[in-house]
Every structure is written in structure tokens, then in C-alpha cells.
Amino acid sequence: MAKAVKSRRKEPAQKASATSKKKPAARKxxxxxxxxxxxxxxxxxxxxxxxYEKLYAESVKNPEKFWAGIAKELHWFKPWKxxxxxxxxxxxxxxxxxxxxxxxxxxxxxxxxxxxKAAIVWEGEPGDSRTLTYDQLHREVCKFANALKSLGIxxxxxxxxxxxxxxxxxxxxxxxxxxxxxxxxxxxxxxxNAIVDRVHDCQAKAIVTCDGAxxxxxxxxxxxxxxxxxxxxxxxxxxxxxxxxxNEIKMHSDHDHxxxxxxxxxxxxxxxxxxxxxxxxxxxxTSGSTGKPKGIHHTTGGYMLGTYLTTxxxxxxxxxxxxxxxxDIGWVTGHSYIVYGPLCNGxxxxxxxxxxxHPDPDRFWSIIQKYRVNVFYTAPTAIRAFIKWxxxxxxxxxxxxxxxxxxxxxxxxxxxWRWYHSVIxxxxxxxxxxxxxxxxxxxxxxxLPGATPTKPGSCTRPLPGIQPDIVTKEGQSKPANEQGLLVxxxxxxxxxxxxxxxxxxxxxxxxxxxxxCYFTGDGAVRDExxxxxxxxxxxDVIIVAGHNLGTAEVESxxxxxxxxxxxAVIGIPDELTGHAIVAFVTLKxxxxxxxxxxxxxxxxxxxxxxxxAKPKQIRLTGSxxxxxxxxxxxxxxxxxxxxxxxxxxxxxxEDYSVLAKLRETDES
Ligand code: WTA
Numbered sequence: 001m002a003k004a005v006k007s008r009r010k011e012p013a014q015k016a017s018a019t020s021k022k023k024p025a026a027r028k029x030x031x032x033x034x035x036x037x038x039x040x041x042x043x044x045x046x047x048x049x050x051x052y053e054k055l056y057a058e059s060v061k062n063p064e065k066f067w068a069g070i071a072k073e074l075h076w077f078k079p080w081k082x083x084x085x086x087x088x089x090x091x092x093x094x095x096x097x098x099x100x101x102x103x104x105x106x107x108x109x110x111x112x113x114x115x116x117k118a119a120i121v122w123e124g125e126p127g128d129s130r131t132l133t134y135d136q137l138h139r140e141v142c143k144f145a146n147a148l149k150s151l152g153i154x155x156x157x158x159x160x161x162x163x164x165x166x167x168x169x170x171x172x173x174x175x176x177x178x179x180x181x182x183x184x185x186x187x188x189x190x191x192x193n194a195i196v197d198r199v200h201d202c203q204a205k206a207i208v209t210c211d212g213a214x215x216x217x218x219x220x221x222x223x224x225x226x227x228x229x230x231x232x233x234x235x236x237x238x239x240x241x242x243x244x245x246x247n248e249i250k251m252h253s254d255h256d257h258x259x260x261x262x263x264x265x266x267x268x269x270x271x272x273x274x275x276x277x278x279x280x281x282x283x284x285x286t287s288g289s290t291g292k293p294k295g296i297h298h299t300t301g302g303y304m305l306g307t308y309l310t311t312x313x314x315x316x317x318x319x320x321x322x323x324x325x326x327x328d329i330g331w332v333t334g335h336s337y338i339v340y341g342p343l344c345n346g347x348x349x350x351x352x353x354x355x356x357x358h359p360d361p362d363r364f365w366s367i368i369q370k371y372r373v374n375v376f377y378t379a380p381t382a383i384r385a386f387i388k389w390x391x392x393x394x395x396x397x398x399x400x401x402x403x404x405x406x407x408x409x410x411x412x413x414x415x416x417w418r419w420y421h422s423v424i425x426x427x428x429x430x431x432x433x434x435x436x437x438x439x440x441x442x443x444x445x446x447x448l449p450g451a452t453p454t455k456p457g458s459c460t461r462p463l464p465g466i467q468p469d470i471v472t473k474e475g476q477s478k479p480a481n482e483q484g485l486l487v488x489x490x491x492x493x494x495x496x497x498x499x500x501x502x503x504x505x506x507x508x509x510x511x512x513x514x515x516x517c518y519f520t521g522d523g524a525v526r527d528e529x530x531x532x533x534x535x536x537x538x539x540d541v542i543i544v545a546g547h548n549l550g551t552a553e554v555e556s557x558x559x560x561x562x563x564x565x566x567x568a569v570i571g572i573p574d575e576l577t578g579h580a581i582v583a584f585v586t587l588k589x590x591x592x593x594x595x596x597x598x599x600x601x602x603x604x605x606x607x608x609x610x611x612x613a614k615p616k617q618i619r620l621t622g623s624x625x626x627x628x629x630x631x632x633x634x635x636x637x638x639x640x641x642x643x644x645x646x647x648x649x650x651x652x653x654e655d656y657s658v659l660a661k662l663r664e665t666d667e668s
Contacts, residue, residue: 029529033453036430044316044450052451059464066465067493070309074104077274089511091491093302094277101304102178103272105343106138118348122167123367125214125354132167142270144175147262151238153206155180160204162186164213165353168242169329170339172208180273184283187330188213189628195229201295202283206238212245216355223249277301283500284332286438295500296438306442306494311341314432314446315375324350325377331629332438362393369397377406381630383416388565388588391423404449406432411534413556417456435459435534441494445532458531466492470526475514486524487517542571542579547612557608563591568624568632572641580616582641593620625658
């Protein structure tokens with residue numbers, strides 16, 4: 001980031017503080033914030049800001065003591081000798097200790113009343129449904145673990161998992177974890193090349209897949225894609241196929257096996273292998289700025305602790321809850337908050353197979369009504385889609401079972417936050433805006449729903465044990481309301497242990513920007529209440545006439561206009577100002593496009609942020625290019641705005657037709 005500037009957001013809670021350096025005399029703490037509902041706080045694990053402050057202060061005064069206390073709530077086959085061994089940038093947690101996350105997710109509950117409690121409640125896209133109790137899930141996991149063993153797969157072997165969202169995806173990863181095999185889930189929407197790259201990078205010995213997956217009423221032929229990849233995957237000895245859709249596939253006798261045949265002969269007991277705390281649990285690939293995906297490497301004990309504690313504190317899950325995270329297990333959110341975190345807590349985790357708008361745009365709301373969902377965790381990109389589709393869809397359903405809402409993945413525009421709060425949450429549900437990354441393993445900053453007053457657009461405060469800061473490149477802490485680099489100053493248990501096979505890149509990407517700190521890649525601001533406001537990736541910052549503008553900030557301003565559903569802004573070179581802003585805007589259904597509206601939107605941004613942020617061009621478009629996890633691919637927009645015939649790498653793009661449509665948007 002070239003130069004730090006003050007936040008210009010016009011949020012009521014921030015307005016007084018963020019737009020000027022002078023402190024207003026009569027500013028009250030948490031002004032304009034939404035306090036947690038009293039009924040919620042009464043039952044919550046952390047009931048007030050005072051309790052949070054106390055817990056936080058204790059956790060950072062002696063982090064090792066704090067984390068050891070949490071670790072003791074879980075099962076260890078062998079106690080650890082040392083809580084933390086830290087040789088920057090390499091951390092080892094609970095050195096000498098042995099545990100197993102599959103044991104902690106399953107076996108730990110079997111001698112309790114939870115044995116027959118629903119662990120996974122699953123809804124298929126065609127409307128079929130299944131429930132697996134802890135006991136049943138345990139047996140399925142044991143059978144599949146034995147099946148893997150029968151193929152010679154064991155401790156340390158890498159297993160790629162390329163499946164749709166069926167319970168067997170959770171079974172597959174828990175089975176790997178049970179025997180110490182290292183899973184690497186590849187999102188089921190990825191194509192052949194993505195499989196080849198990832199399998200090659202981690203040298204996977206097996207691929208677990210499905211014949212097909214249901215998506216918007218059609219079968220996605222997963223096994224065919226694996227077949228296409230196989231000639232370029234020489235390390236893969238076995239492909240295991242779970243039959244989901246019954247679509248026709250070819251089975252190759254030399255390496256293909258049906259899941260049901262392998263499991264039919266397998267015993268339903270398979271003791272969990274005691275594993276060193278630092279034994280590899282999984283590798284998950286995330287896109288890097290250079291295009292080559294980074295294999296983010298997580299290990300057993302620390303990751304287990306992070307997901308366990310954060311699920312407990314942030315979602316405040318209760319034994320009577322139906323908890324639903326809408327992510328795909330192909331992303332870290334699904335790993336941590338569909339499978340590991342909820343199951344370590346003995347929660348009931350709902351899993352849905354398909355698209356949010358199949359057969360109609362009210363599918364999520366009908367699922368909430370059907371299963372009486374209490375906790376609902378989704379992404380801002382989904383929320384903006386719901387807004388675009390219109391309020392009539394959620395209004396058709398009884399959403400009164402909901403008591404807590406969450407978001408993750410990108411900054412949530414205050415406008416979308418308020419819509420979520422009132423239309424979905426009926427103004428009674430707190431919203432936890434959770435900031436974290438594939439690299440952090442678990443949530444780092446978030447409100448605690450019974451304690452923290454929330455401000456729309458802020459992920460509020462760090463969780464216990466987590467020590468973030470906002471700094472200059474030299475590592476100096478920034479004063480309140482000044483934008484800087486978001487770093488984490490101290491190691492935490494669920495942090496990534498490295499980039500698979502590439503320690504140099506690990507150091508370069510995360511540990512060399514700010515000396516002595518983990519650099520998140522995000523820019524952020526902290527207000528006077530100590531609340532964090534994520535601006536976005538620092539490479540998403542546009543410098544206009546020497547002023548830093550976070551793309552998210554300008555996008556939020558656009559989305560706050562009544563006609564706008566979604567916006568993505570980018571910078572293009574400009575002779576006068578260095579860069580000028582181009583905004584790609586999607587309108588709400590029913591809004592009238594035209595030059596008049598474009599002019600109004602430009603004025604609106606100028607009014608909300610300042611004339612400096614006024615877009616030079618507005619392009620109206622039906623949709624935006626996004627990654628499969630819903631992040632806007634600004635890189636492609638930049639290429640399109642620059643009029644390039646060829647855009648860069650598009651392997652992670654969700655919908656290719658978007659590109660052609662975007663080129664047709666006029667530049668006036
Ligand atoms: C962004 C997803 C603002 C951020 C768990 C981060 C957020 C990146 C939030 C990680 C949030 C995630 N508010 N920004 N609540 N949550 N981000 O690895 O830029 O897919 O660095 O992990 O998403 O994305 P990833």
C-alpha cells in the first residue's frame with residue numbers, strides 16, 4: 001500500500017470518528033452499534049463485553065496457558081511436553097502430544113448421550129434427505145478407513161477428494177484423518193486441469209470421487225473429469241467412486257473401485273491412529289496472485305483446537321441447535337465449519353448438496369423452515385444474490401427458528417448487512433461477521449454473539465488468543481482510524497504450517513512484508529472502539545490522485561444505492577490521476593438502466609465517499625465474474641476494461657459466459 005489514509009466510510013457508527021482526525025468531544029463508545037439481544041446474552045457462553053475483555057486479556061497475557069486449557073477439553077492419547085515451539089515462521093503446537101481429530105469428532109461422543117444424536121443432517125438437491133447419527137457416522141467412517149487401508153493407503157499418504165456435497169465427502173475426510181492420511185479436497189466445480197495441478201503438487205496416491213453431483217437439476221459428471229485427468233496423474237494408484245447420481249460412467253479395472261463394494265466387505269470398527277499433534281491433516285489449495293495455487297498445509301492438534309474453540313464461542317452452538325453453514329467442503333469454510341468444528345463440539349451440522357436457487361430462489365429458506373435451522377452461516381455474495389432475487393422469496397417461509405446469523409468471505413456491505421439482519425434475521429438475530437482465511441484455519445476476528453455490539457461492515461474484535469494489529473510496512477502500529485496492513489503478531493494454533501513443498505514461497509508471501517509478523521494480505525482500519533474494518537486485499541487498492549481507495553469501500557457506496565444489487569470496481573490507468581475508477585454494476589431486478597441512472601450512481605458515490613472516488617465509467621452488467629467461492633475476479637475485469645482480447649487465467653471462474661457478456665457492456 002503506497003500511502004495510508006483515513007477510512008472514508010459513512011457508517012453512522014464510524015462517521016463521527018473515521019472521517020476526521022479530530023475526536024468529537026462527546027463520542028460514546030459503541031455509538032450506533034447494535035447491542036446483542038438481552039435474551040441471547042443470558043444463555044450465551046460469553047455474556048458481556050466485560051467477560052470478553054477479561055477472557056481476551058487473560059488469553060494474551062499467557063497464550064500458552066490459555067491454549068493448553070482449551071486443549072484439555074479434548075482427547076489426547078498422549079499429553080504434550082511443550083505447548084509451543086516457535087522458530088519464525090515455523091510453529092509447532094503441543095509438541096510430543098498425540099491425538100486424532102476424527103476421534104475427537106466421533107468417538108468422544110459415543111459414550112455420551114450424543115451417541116444417537118444427529119451429527120449430519122443432509123438435504124440432496126432433488127429433495128431427498130438423510131440423517132446420520134454420531135454412531136452411524138462413526139461406523140461409516142470406520143468402514144471407509146478400513147477400505148482405504150485395504151488399498152494400502154496409510155499414514156502420510158495424500159488422498160485427493162473430488163466429490164459433490166454428499167455426506168460421504170465428510171466421511172472420506174474423517175476416514176483419512178482417522179488413519180493419518182492427508183486429505184486434499186478439490187472443489188467439485190473445478191475442471192480437469194485444476195485436478196491435475198493439485199494432484200501433481202501433493203503427489204496424491206488416490207482420488208475419491210462420485211459418479212456425478214447434482215447441480216441445478218443437472219448431473220455434473222465428476223468421474224468423467226477424473227478420467228480425463230488420470231493420464232496426467234501418474235502418482236494416483238486408486239480411484240474410489242461413490243455412486244450418487246447413477247449416471248453412466250466407465251470403470252477402469254486396473255485402478256477404479258466402487259465405494260459401496262469396498263465398504264461392503266469392511267469392518268465397522270477401526271481404532272483411530274494416535275497421531276503426533278503436528279502430523280499433517282490436510283492440504284487445501286487457494287489461489288495465489290501469480291496464478292499457481294498454494295497448497296495451504298494444516299496439521300492436527302492446533303487446527304483441531306482452533307475450529308473447536310471458535311465454533312463454540314462464535315456460533316455459541318447448543319446441543320438442541322440445527323446449525324447450517326452453506327459453504328462447500330471444497331473450501332476451508334466447509335472443512336472448519338461443516339465438518340471439524342461442529343463435530344468436535346457434538347453439534348448437528350446440516351449439509352445441503354445443491355444450488356441456492358434450485359428449483360426456485362427460495363431453496364435456502366425452505367430448508368431453514370423444513371429443518372428448523374437455528375444458526376445460519378453464509379457469504380456476502382450469497383446475501384447480495386438474495387437481495388437481487390427479492391424479499392418475496394424469504395417472506396414465503398417461516399424463518400422464526402433462526403437465532404444467529406453469520407457471514408464470511410469478504411467485507412459485507414453495510415446495506416447488505418442490514419437487509420440480512422431485518423429480512424432474514426427478523427431483527428432479532430445477532431450477526432457474526434467472521435474474518436479469517438484458508439491460512440488461519442479458523443475464525444480470527446468476529447463478534448461473540450452474546451457479548452459484542454455489532455457495527456454493520458465490521459468484524460469487530462479479535463477472538464481470545466489472537467493478536468492482530470494494523471501496521472505500516474515497518475511494523476509500526478497505526479493509530480485509530482488510519483488504514484494499514486493487517487498482520488497477526490503472535491502465532492496461533494490453527495495457523496498454516498507452510499505452503500506444501502515450498503517453504504521459500506511461504507516465507508516470501510506471509511513473512512517478509514512486515515518483519516516479525518504474519519501478513520494477511522488484507523488492508524484494514526481499526527476504530528476507537530478497537531473494531532476492525534477490513535478494506536480488502538491490499539492488491540485490491542486503487543490509488544487515485546495519490547489517495548488510496550479500497551475497492552470494497554467504493555463498492556459499498558454503490559450498493560447502498562436503491563437500484564444496485566452488486567458492484568465491482570477496478571482501476572484503469574489515467575493520465576491525469578494515475579488511476580481512474582471503473583465500476584461494473586449489477587442492478588436489482590426491476591431497476592431501470594440508462595445513462596440517467598449511471599450519472600446518478602456517479603453522483604451517489606461522490607456524495608457517499610467524496611468526489612475523488614467518483615467512477616469515471618459505469619458499466620451495467622447482468623453478472624460479474626466470480627471465483628467458485630464467490631470472490632469477484634477483478635483481475636479479469638481489469639483485462640476487459642483495458643480492452644484486452646485475451647484475459648488471464650480463468651480456470652477458477654464460475655461462469656464463462658459472463659466474460660462475453662461483459663465485453664458487450666458499453667463504456668459510456
Ligand atoms: C476475505 C475464507 C472481510 C479477506 C474463510 C481474507 C473477509 C480472504 C472476511 C480469505 C470478512 C474473509 N470480512 N473480508 N468477514 N472473511 N475475508 O482464504 O480478504 O477463501 O483475506 O478464506 O477473504 O479468503 P479465504
